[in-house]
Amino acid sequence: MNFLKRTIPLVIAFIMGVMMVFQYYVPHEASQSLLKVVTRWGITIAGFAVFIGAYSLFHLHWNKIKRKFPGWGYSIFVFFGAGITIIFGLYNGGEFFLHDKQEGTMFDWMYFNVQVPAGATMFSILAFFMASAAYRTFRARTNEATILLVAAVIVMLGRVPIGAMIWEYLPPIADWIMSVPNMAAKRAILIGVSIGAIATSLKIIFGIERAYLGGGD
Amino acid sequence: MHKLFSTIILTILILLYTSVIFAVERKTLIPPSDFQAFDTPNDNGKSISLRWPVSPSESADIEYVVYASRYKSVPFDTEVLRISSTTMYEENSDSNFHYAEINLEKFFGEKDIDKEKNKNYFFKLVLMSGKNTVVAETIASASPKGNWFNWLKLNNFIIMILFCGLVLYLIEHAKKNPNLYLRKISGLDAIEEALGRATEMGKPALFVHGLNGMGSISTIAAVNILGRIAKRVAEYDTELKVANIDPIVLLVSQEVVKESYLEAGRPDAYVEDNIFLAASEQFPYVAAVSGIMMRERPAANFYMGYFYAESLILAETGANTGAIQIAATDSYTQLPFFITTCDYTLMGEELYAASAYLSREPLLLGSLRAQDVGKGILIAALVIGTILTTFGIGFISYIFMAG
Numbered sequence: 001m002n003f004l005k006r007t008i009p010l011v012i013a014f015i016m017g018v019m020m021v022f023q024y025y026v027p028h029e030a031s032q033s034l035l036k037v038v039t040r041w042g043i044t045i046a047g048f049a050v051f052i053g054a055y056s057l058f059h060l061h062w063n064k065i066k067r068k069f070p071g072w073g074y075s076i077f078v079f080f081g082a083g084i085t086i087i088f089g090l091y092n093g094g095e096f097f098l099h100d101k102q103e104g105t106m107f108d109w110m111y112f113n114v115q116v117p118a119g120a121t122m123f124s125i126l127a128f129f130m131a132s133a134a135y136r137t138f139r140a141r142t143n144e145a146t147i148l149l150v151a152a153v154i155v156m157l158g159r160v161p162i163g164a165m166i167w168e169y170l171p172p173i174a175d176w177i178m179s180v181p182n183m184a185a186k187r188a189i190l191i192g193v194s195i196g197a198i199a200t201s202l203k204i205i206f207g208i209e210r211a212y213l214g215g216g217d
Numbered sequence: 218m219h220k221l222f223s224t225i226i227l228t229i230l231i232l233l234y235t236s237v238i239f240a241v242e243r244k245t246l247i248p249p250s251d252f253q254a255f256d257t258p259n260d261n262g263k264s265i266s267l268r269w270p271v272s273p274s275e276s277a278d279i280e281y282v283v284y285a286s287r288y289k290s291v292p293f294d295t296e297v298l299r300i301s302s303t304t305m306y307e308e309n310s311d312s313n314f315h316y317a318e319i320n321l322e323k324f325f326g327e328k329d330i331d332k333e334k335n336k337n338y339f340f341k342l343v344l345m346s347g348k349n350t351v352v353a354e355t356i357a358s359a360s361p362k363g364n365w366f367n368w369l370k371l372n373n374f375i376i377m378i379l380f381c382g383l384v385l386y387l388i389e390h391a392k393k394n395p396n397l398y399l400r401k402i403s404g405l406d407a408i409e410e411a412l413g414r415a416t417e418m419g420k421p422a423l424f425v426h427g428l429n430g431m432g433s434i435s436t437i438a439a440v441n442i443l444g445r446i447a448k449r450v451a452e453y454d455t456e457l458k459v460a461n462i463d464p465i466v467l468l469v470s471q472e473v474v475k476e477s478y479l480e481a482g483r484p485d486a487y488v489e490d491n492i493f494l495a496a497s498e499q500f501p502y503v504a505a506v507s508g509i510m511m512r513e514r515p516a517a518n519f520y521m522g523y524f525y526a527e528s529l530i531l532a533e534t535g536a537n538t539g540a541i542q543i544a545a546t547d548s549y550t551q552l553p554f555f556i557t558t559c560d561y562t563l564m565g566e567e568l569y570a571a572s573a574y575l576s577r578e579p580l581l582l583g584s585l586r587a588q589d590v591g592k593g594i595l596i597a598a599l600v601i602g603t604i605l606t607t608f609g610i611g612f613i614s615y616i617f618m619a620g
Contacts, residue, residue, distance in 0.1 A: 004564040007546070015563055023368050023369050024370070025367055025368060025374050026365055026367070027260050027261050027364050027366075027367045028261060028262065028364060028365050029261045029363045030363075031261075033529065034278045042432065042473065045465065046259055046340075046430070046464070046465060047366045047465035049411040049463075049468060050464050050497075052464050052468055053461075053467055053494040053497060054469065054494075056464075056467055056490075056493050056494045057493065057494045059490060060490045060493045063490055065414070070512060071512050072504060073383045074508070075437070078396075078440050081413075084594070094239065107391050115498075115501075117282055118500070118501075118504075119492065119498070119499070119500035119501070122393060122500035122501075122504055123500060123502050123532060125528065126402070126526060126529060126530055128528050128530060129534075132532055132533060133554065133557045133558050134557075135317030136536075136558075137557045142598040158263060163468075186549055189547075189549045189552070191592065191595055192565045192566040192567075192588075193381075193547040193549075193565040193566055193569075193593060195566065195591045195592055195595070196565065196566030196568070196569035196570065196588055197434040197547075197566075197569065198377075198380060198591075199569065199584045199585075199587055199591070200434050200438060200569045200584075201434060201585065202381060202384050202385075202435065203384075203581065203584050204437065205463075206385070208388065208581060209441060209572060209581065210443065211440070211441040211444040211473070211572055211576070212437055212440045212441055212444070212473065213472075213473075213476075
């Protein structure tokens with residue numbers, strides 16, 4: 001069992017990891033084909049995994065309804081929404097699912113008139129959250145918070161026409177903050193992230209990091 | 218008399234204007250003295266490079282047109298390039314040569330290219346000004362060949378090998394000296410505190426995955442942390458909920474949490490429904506996770522992985538519920554939002570370091586030391602490079618040039 005659950009995944013991770021590292025340096029067609037094939041495998045696996053995801057979602061919400069958990073009424077909408085989407089998706093504007101997806105069907109209508117506006121609504125809430133988060137952050141309680149407050153005020157004013165009207169040097173100072181200290185910090189984080197990503201990849205390829213297989217060690 | 222004089226003047230002016238127009242129309246086009254075609258180096262064998270010196274007749278309204286054919290004798294009817302004659306100069310040639318790469322697949326089809334490997338392709342260069350054209354004397358030809366190594370990436374390859382060697386050396390070193398010094402990461406130390414609080418309050422801990430799939434290093438790092446957290450949660454007998462957006466991440470998370478419970482000797486406490494797919498798209502995911510936070514009021518929220526615009530909505534909702542919040546992300550655009558709203562934030566590579574930090578395994582600690590040494594080398598290179606470049610010595614930039 002340990003052989004199936006540990007050794008084989010580690011061997012596969014090692015072989016595929018080394019192959020894909022070298023693939024990056026080999027421009028030959030054979031190498032490009034390998035990348036295409038592996039990418040296709042990924043898409044295929046993801047396709048099957050969707051069924052498991054759907055099972056998890058339905059199982060969870062079915063149990064909530066069955067056991068009358070608090071807020072179980074919302075779970076009915078999961079089945080309602082998924083049900084009509086699947087029905088109209090399979091109906092495919094009268095052409096049924098064996099044909100290519102048709103345009104302008106009820107399935108599309110639901111997407112553009114329900115899902116897209118609902119997503120946009122969630123996104124628009126971000127503006128209010130930003131205001132409340134900014135209020136909390138900009139209370140200058142520490143030196144760092146004071147620096148953040150001053151920098152944010154300069155950048156905000158420097159990016160709007162009234163900033164230049166208040167003081168003509170505000171826009172160039174805002175640009176300097178963005179292109180020098182901000183860029184330096186961003187690049188420092190990126191360098192750290194890149195080195196960390198390489199080290200983590202090596203740990204996985206050489207089987208040193210195994211926590212992702214479960215069980216911690 | 219006056220009329221005659223006016224007519225003569227007018228005639229002279231018309232003749233002068235006509236001669237100018239005629240001269241422009243008849244401007245002589247001089248073709249480039251040479252025209253070369255060769256296999257594009259460091260490619261997959263599906264392109265040919267063309268190179269030719271500038272012509273004295275070049276100007277913005279004059280074009281170069283290249284026609285290609287599979288055979289020298291048949292008409293060149295496939296136009297593969299049309300550019301203004303004052304563009305596409307070869308790099309480092311001081312605008313003395315033009316250079317273009319022709320993707321043969323685009324003009325002759327993928328199947329045909331694959332069928333006839335090592336076939337010669339012929340190219341004809343035409344200088345064009347309106348209807349006036351002149352053809353370069355040379356018909357250039359070349360055969361495309363695939364390369365087994367991209368020499369432009371040689372510097373990258375050497376750095377990669379050196380860094381691999383450094384990581385492996387330091388891991389071996391860590392085996393012999395397991396007591397490596399690690400700087401304190403408050404966010405990781407606070408995990409214990411957060412889980413302890415959840416246990417005392419009898420409320421669940423919520424682990425929220427980022428939006429990326431298993432192909433992303435940040436997700437793998439998040440799963441590694443999840444394993445450690447799940448083990449501790451199982452020991453404390455607290456409830457752990459894991460929200461996922463990707464079905465594959467869901468599967469891996471279920472397996473990792475199950476194994477952790479098993480290792481902690483509490484397989485009975487594992488509930489599969491607690492590791493669930495909240496939604497498969499960004500904003501439905503936000504709505505689902507925010508709903509869980511408001512209804513179930515978890516005592517501790519962990520945001521681990523790569524986040525996008527949803528980070529602030531999630532973290533601000535969590536802050537409003539009064540939960541202890543720990544975030545770890547390598548998405549630098551979202552870091553300010555997490556720093557603002559979370560109690561502890563692991564920045565950038567701290568996310569990758571978390572697994573080693575929590576486990577304290579010598580093998581993993583060795584790789585952390587390698588990360589620090591790697592960063593030290595890069596900082597030294599940046600400082601030395603800046604000084605050298607200031608004095609006009611720029612070779613160091615070639616070492617790190619992207620291929």
